[in-house]
Amino acid sequence: MPNTTGPLVVALLYDGLCTFEFGIVAEIFGLPRPEMGEGWYRFASCAVEDGPLQAHGGFLLTPQHGPDLIDAADLIVVPGWKGADHPVPEALCQRLRRAHERGARLASICSGAFVLTATGLLDGGVATTHWRYAAALRARHPAVEVDDASLYRAHGRIFTSAGSAAGIDLLIEIVRRDFGADAANSVARRLVMPAHRTGGQAQFLERPVARRRHSEVAPLLDAMRAKLHAPWTTAEMASQCRMSLRTFLRRFLDATGSSPGDWLIGERVEEAKRLLVAGKLGTQEIALAVGLGTPDTLRHHFRRRVGISPREYQARFAAGAPESVAVAPEARQAVPPMPQPGRESRIEGFD
Known part of the structure; x- marks a missing residue:
């Protein structure tokens, strides 16, 4: 283990190990990060059963540590589990209970929630898991409220997350808390992913992934991102693409999976998230800068897409950021106002 005084993170190894889930933990907590200083995490893994252990992908594991390492861990992560029908050894449950009692944190990714709920420590609390396992988790542990919609949930010092990729969001959230x-942003950049998907976001993506990245509308998408504050109309978009309105709407849907208005709102909310984290503008200035016009409109679309208000998002992810920063009058004048509903310039899908 690295020579550091930081928290010791221990990932559990078992026969049938979920390789991707384990890789998430090793990537976030196990890579050397000298830029973080001596207080960064220490990382190790330990087998919770006798070997040989096989992981998904067809390779064998040779663990360096046994379950005794759990007794020294500050954070214990369960990277998936064998399945809903595989019992959790009572000896493992006892170790996890003792670890929690002495102050350690427990976290699970995807089906790893079956391990944490088996300890009884989540009875009367809330846990999440992959939506495919939610019904089985409820049936096996009726004393636990199972949230099958959120990306991750916290119950005191116990954290659970949904499907595999949601584990990344949870672990980055733990980095942010620590x-x-x-x-957290630095780690996310190394992973080439956004840092701030909050736990309350739905497991099902609201915006479909772009179906065609190279299409006739690609230059328009770049132009719209560069001028989110502009009062875009579907007629203007179609004109820039040199298409009829009907053809443009069909091609846009084919390229992005959504209508122009819905896509634009999504991009505006994403930019608002970035500005909120930067902490240099208040909600009025951000609403103008991203083309949503007013704080009320910003709050409406932000809550619909992110699940929390802009103020709560900023409080979580931009600690110490001011609620509002004055903007020079000339800067305000440079940002065109949003069109009013019902006028010709209203974009389709904006509500």
């Missing part, structure tokens, strides 16, 4: 938003 070391702040800048550290």
